[in-house]
Amino acid sequence: xxxxxxxxxxxxxxxxxxxxxxxxxxxxxxxxxxxxxxxxxxxxxxxxxxxxxxxxxxxxxxxxxxxxxxxxxxxxxxxxxxxxxxxxxxxxxxxxxxxxxxxxxxxxxxxxxxxxxxxxxxxxxxxxxxxxxxxxxxxxxxxxxxxxxxxxxxxxxxxxxxxxxxxxxxxxxxxxxxxxxxxxxxxxxxxxxxxxxxxxxxxxxxxxxxxxxxxxxxxxxxxxxxxxxxxxxxxxxxxxxxxxxxxxxxxxxxxxxxxxxxxxxxxxxxxxxxxxxxxxxxxxxxxxxxxxxxxxxxxxxxxxxxxxxxxxxxxxxxxxxxxxxxxxxxxxxxxxxxxxxxxxxxxxxxxxxxxxxxxxxxxxxxxxxxxxxxxxxxxxxxxxxxxxxxxxxxxxxxxxxxxxxxxxxxxxxxxxxxxxxxxxxxxxxxxxxxxxxxxxxxxxxxxxxxxxxxxxxxxxxxxxxxxxxxxxxxxxxxxxxxxxxxxxxxxxxxxxxxxxxxxxxxxxxxxxxxxxxxxxxxxxxxxxxxxxxxxxxxxxxxxxxxxxxxxxxxxxxxxxxxxxxxxxxxxxxxxxxxxxxxxxxxxx
Numbered sequence: 001x002x003x004x005x006x007x008x009x010x011x012x013x014x015x016x017x018x019x020x021x022x023x024x025x026x027x028x029x030x031x032x033x034x035x036x037x038x039x040x041x042x043x044x045x046x047x048x049x050x051x052x053x054x055x056x057x058x059x060x061x062x063x064x065x066x067x068x069x070x071x072x073x074x075x076x077x078x079x080x081x082x083x084x085x086x087x088x089x090x091x092x093x094x095x096x097x098x099x100x101x102x103x104x105x106x107x108x109x110x111x112x113x114x115x116x117x118x119x120x121x122x123x124x125x126x127x128x129x130x131x132x133x134x135x136x137x138x139x140x141x142x143x144x145x146x147x148x149x150x151x152x153x154x155x156x157x158x159x160x161x162x163x164x165x166x167x168x169x170x171x172x173x174x175x176x177x178x179x180x181x182x183x184x185x186x187x188x189x190x191x192x193x194x195x196x197x198x199x200x201x202x203x204x205x206x207x208x209x210x211x212x213x214x215x216x217x218x219x220x221x222x223x224x225x226x227x228x229x230x231x232x233x234x235x236x237x238x239x240x241x242x243x244x245x246x247x248x249x250x251x252x253x254x255x256x257x258x259x260x261x262x263x264x265x266x267x268x269x270x271x272x273x274x275x276x277x278x279x280x281x282x283x284x285x286x287x288x289x290x291x292x293x294x295x296x297x298x299x300x301x302x303x304x305x306x307x308x309x310x311x312x313x314x315x316x317x318x319x320x321x322x323x324x325x326x327x328x329x330x331x332x333x334x335x336x337x338x339x340x341x342x343x344x345x346x347x348x349x350x351x352x353x354x355x356x357x358x359x360x361x362x363x364x365x366x367x368x369x370x371x372x373x374x375x376x377x378x379x380x381x382x383x384x385x386x387x388x389x390x391x392x393x394x395x396x397x398x399x400x401x402x403x404x405x406x407x408x409x410x411x412x413x414x415x416x417x418x419x420x421x422x423x424x425x426x427x428x429x430x431x432x433x434x435x436x437x438x439x440x441x442x443x444x445x446x447x448x449x450x451x452x453x454x455x456x457x458x459x460x461x462x463x464x465x466x467x468x469x470x471x472x473x474x475x476x477x478x479x480x481x482x483x484x485x486x487x488x489x490x491x492x493x494x495x496x497x498x499x500x501x502x503x504x505x506x507x508x509x510x511x512x513x514x515x516x517x518x519x520x521x522x523x524x525x526x527x528x529x530x531x532x533x534x535x536x537x538x539x540x541x542x543x544x545x546x547x548x549x550x551x552x553x554x555x556x557x558x559x560x561x562x563x564x565x566x567x568x569x570x571x572x573x574x575x576x577x578x579x580x581x582x583x584x585x586x587x588x
Contacts, residue, residue: 173192300358
């Protein structure tokens with residue numbers, strides 16, 4: 001009879017960080033958050049130390065920060081944004097580890113379109129494996145559980161393990177059963193799950209709530225109800241889950257297969273440090289790898305060259321490419337440059353070339369009058385990016401894309417160009433287009449510039465805004481030609497002079513012109529009188545984004561022919577904070 005294994009990894013996002021960083025119990029409390037469309041930043045996972053301090057799933061980040069600061073160590077906690085893709089990638093690596101050491105028939109749980117009851121995240125947290133034909137290799141099912149425990153312990157992970165006749169029973173016992181490990185005897189599935197809560201059926205939270213209102217709290221009480229009535233009142237999904245649990249309907253799961261990795265290896269006749277010999281052997285291996293990729297119409301996005309040395313450890317060269325390519329000459333040039341820059345600490349006795357990451361090649365019509373063919377090697381721009389990334393480092397050759405952040409200094413983010421897939425660029429462009437279609441800032445002014453206006457944003461944006469000192473009123477100050485955006489259509493003389501009769505009264509006060517902009521600023525040891533101004537344009541962050549930022553931005557023209565982008569900090573307290581005005585950018 002078929003026997004199924006389930007390995008549940010509680011708090012998988014937290015455990016994934018521990019697996020990657022080698023964290024211990026002495027590490028500071030860790031809280032993971034993600035953006036909720038209605039509530040803002042909410043907690044989706046936390047470690048045990050954070051939970052002991054009062055952090056709960058679903059609470060806002062502000063509340064979680066307040067609880068952690070009350071613990072007596074305000075700077076000893078970590079707030080990290082949840083990375084779903086990193087969780088999925090780490091889960092796939094764990095599946096590969098189990099596949100190579102335990103059973104080839106293993107995969108992950110299949111999620112529904114809705115989040116299951118008892119889960120805070122809609123992501124994979126359990127492994128499902130078929131033990132048919134492998135149990136006797138370990139000595140028994142208890143030894144299979146011990147081997148699974150050993151695999152988890154080697155990765156600094158902890159999990160709950162169960163073996164049963166069906167996937168539903170193994171999942172329910174592993175997620176909600178007593179004890180960390182359990183083996184359900186053959187044919188006793190119903191007895192093993194009878195006292196488990198209804199959330200062990202992998203159903204929606206709303207369905208579990210409705211069952212509780214009806215007085216049904218356990219799976220055994222649910223099994224006692226008529227299946228037809230359950231399907232009518234609660235939906236067919238509940239009836240299907242019960243049938244899968246007891247084995248009336250067979251449930252399938254996708255088996256993870258080893259990803260295709262194009263790799264070729266060659267032992268050398270004798271250890272050598274001769275670069276000419278190594279380049280020749282690497283080139284031969286690359287041609288063999290290229291032949292396999294060409295049959296699938298795929299190009300390389302990563303090329304790895306491993307040189308086994310006469311001393312440990314081996315030298316590994318990893319080259320990331322901007323676009324998929326089959327040009328082995330381009331591969332060889334980048335690998336050779338990396339080897340020469342790192343140097344050979346010892347003679348080489350084996351060479352291995354592999355392409356772990358590939359992408360389908362883009363097809364295009366050939367040019368009738370062009371003799372060169374770059375269909376296999378990518379464009380000239382791609383080659384340039386690859387060469388610069390290889391020489392300067394992948395993290396030093398970056399691109400920029402728009403974000404949805406309201407603050408101008410966070411309106412874009414950098415990312416390495418080499419080593420990214422075409423799918424990633426498509427998603428990034430989609431995200432940028434969404435950011436352009438939805439402004440992340442809020443405005444309450446009629447002077448907001450149009451999105452296609454050239455002067456909407458400055459050409460140069462300072463990384464750190466410069467402090468501006470509002471000019472005081474003096475009789476000899478030349479500020480009598482100030483005009484605002486409401487007076488741009490009038491003649492300069494219509495703005496009226498600054499009457500000297502009131503100069504003495506305002507001698508120690510800031511001169512405020514039309515629109516609330518000062519008549520002048522003191523900057524870099526010089527006085528700059530404001531000739532014209534446009535604004536204000538208010539930009540502020542939401543309450544869920546941390547400390548409040550509220551600014552009124554103005555575009556101003558000075559008497560020295562400069563165009564500035566200045567803002568007034570609305571959160572500054574005038575009696576305590578004298579720096580209310582800041583220069584954030586320059587138009588010309």
